Amino acid sequence: MIEWYDWYVYAAFAVYFSTDFFPSGDTTTQLLNTAAVFAIGFLMRPIGSLIMGRYADRHGRRAALTLSILIMASGSLIIAATPNYQTIGIAAPIILILARLFQGLSLGGEYGTSATYLSEMANKGRRGFYSSFQYVTLVGGQLVALGVQIILQLWLNDAQLRAWGWRIPFIIGALGALIVLWLRLSMDESDQFKNMAKSKTKKDAGTLKALLKYPRAVLTVVGLTLGGTVAFYTYTTYLQKFMINSVGLDKEVVSIINFIALLIFLIMQPLAGLLSDHIGRKPLLFFFGISGTVLTVPLFMLMHSSHSVAAAFLLMMLGLIIVTGYTSINAIVKAELFPTEIRALGVGLPYGLTVAIFGGTAEFVALWFKSLGIETLFFFYVAGCIFISLIVYWRMQESSKTSYIEAEMEN
Known part of the structure; x- marks a missing residue:
């Protein structure tokens, strides 16, 4: 969870440190610059998926997860210690970019490896339930980041947060990584990896050559991820800024709305995962695909026109309920598509590529549309991405079978 905290704390505190690294321009321009750096971090995720996925498939899930936490913690510590633009000039945003590249590398390996590990360690008939905790940790990281934000907003005033307070959450992330490192060193390796390591398939484990034997599965992961990642980052990362800049709500109020909504969203993940163990994965994917395609545009239009705290919360909650159809089961669906020797790479690499191109750029695209005065087009963009994934859900087989x-x- 700490990797996801370190990753999302950047987005949560961007409104406070954007002027430290990008001092010129209006608020939207500064946020656009920080969003661009957020997107740049995503560009390293496919590389991280490739390197760490290969490492996990050849040397074990535990080893890869341990390495990823060390890399993520290093990135957080660098951001916390970097002087602002007024002190070191252009070096400040350059260092920020490098730190985010490190974090993107870590997270690229984290997703595929953790999804694989959870799926392999789960009991038969409960794999949907246990693998749903992949997004529990992801959302949990966001919640902790938001919780820290709320506490700091109560403890410090706006000027203090902008001056130095935004550095505190990055320090917390770096220190928290030490605890997670100790926990991961004591984890058991999955039986499936142990069995594979003794077999003849080990020589091809984690190679692109082996992965390319499953082109349909790779393309399925891309299609599965496209709509889900755009929707997820829209309804979580971007929505916070949308409520502030477009709806006109106070930062503190938006933080509380996000915290409560994400807490409920977190609780929904294992419930939906458990449901998939009984009714299959496709019904939940269909729920997300159809609802997301039909309701995304009207949902954002209503939120934009309401300017109400209650309406903003309810509409965000509706969006997160829709996204749960994807987030709760995406890990197990992807893991079920690949054999053990390429599972971490097969889950992580196509996912990382898709997230880098579409998920990581969602906020940037939204702010770009807003800067052009055509923010509404972004809502249609999100709905269109979900519709493409819906086609994939319709054509794919039920992965649990x-x-x-x-x-x-069984073998």
């Missing part, structure tokens, strides 16, 4: 994980356990 064709799962490589179950087939390997």
